[in-house]
Amino acid sequence: MRFSVTFGAVGPARDPRGLAELARMAEDCGWDGVFLEDYLAYQGDTSQPTYDPWICLAAMASATSRIKLGTTVTPVPRRRPWKLAAEAVALDHLSNGRLILGVGIGDPGDPFLAGVGEPTDPRVLAEMLDESLEVITALWTGQPVHHHGKHYQLAGAQLTARPLQHPRIPIWVGGNLLVPAVRRRILRWDGSTAYKGPTAAPQKLTPQDISALRAERNTPLDIKVRLNDGDPTTYAQAGATWAGRWIAPGPRQEAESILRQGPPQLT
Template identity: 75%
Template structure:
């Protein structure tokens, strides 16, 4: 089992320089990964300053050497898939192959979807996510890509820079894993960083949930959970246990990081 922390790039001490320092502390104190939430406004509250997570990840990559870095999760429909593919490759090279890309549909209530004229219907967002996943995976091969979907069209375009990691940068899927389409997506890609229930009525993922998900896929993939007993989750087949550190004073984050991950003794 590996252990991670998740931050939002929002509030005091969470600008690129501050997050680079937090990532360095996490690495020094035995954590295995640091993930960033990906939004431009924190939970609809524009009073807290939010910083672009991809710029923050670049700063974090230069400040560390071993921990995994990534997003949980990037709302793919808010991005052009070819731009996202290229940025992930650049970050994979900058970090020496330490990137994990978490992807989801995003929050339909995100002001930078509905508030800027972008689609916000969850069914449309899900279709855009599925197309984005196929396009990103194809572009990472370095070969020309022809793709004609409902939302995106590519006519023989090519990204010649390839990821450091093979066969690709690991792709984890977020969302509510009780939704059948989310579950199918998880089983198609490289891992799950999904939650259970709705954002307004969350439920705790259990070891039994992990066992059920693990039984549906015969070959290895990552399952990231949070809360509960890490040892029980590890026995059930989870590979990552994460802790979310909410916005707050930098010293609170320092205290949690310096305590180290809850590894069994």
């Protein structure tokens, strides 16, 4: 099992320079990955400055050499899929193949969905996510893409830069594990960073949840759980491959204290 921390790019010391320094400390302290929540206005709150997570990830990639980096998760319907595909390739090269792309439908209440005239119906957002992933992975092949979907149309568009990672940059799916479409999406792609239950009152994932998900697929699948779900050893035995700790926005000293503790030891 690998261990990660997750930050929001918001508030003091969580700008690109500050997050690069925290990522370097995480690497030095033995953590295996650092992930960023992907907001333009952090959880809809405008009382503190939010920094673009993709610029922050670029700074973090330049400051580190070992740890995995990624988003948990990028609200793909808020993005043009071809722009996201190109940015991911560039970041994969900058990090020397360490990028993980976490994806989800986004929060329908996000001010940069609802507040700018974008769709907010979860069913439409799910359609856009699934179609976007098909477009993104097709563009990552470096070949011309002809796609005529409900939400996106490409007539031979081509990105000639390809990811370093093979067969592609890993795609981890977020969302509510109890929603059948989310579960199907997880099994279609490369990993899960899903929670369980409504976002307002999420339940703890259990080892049985992990075992059940693992049993539905006979090929490799990364499954990320939260460290506060329970004993990571039990989850590792059930098939989880990552355990992560969310570090709340706040003073830099608090984040540094958590990082210095290092990841837990499996028993």
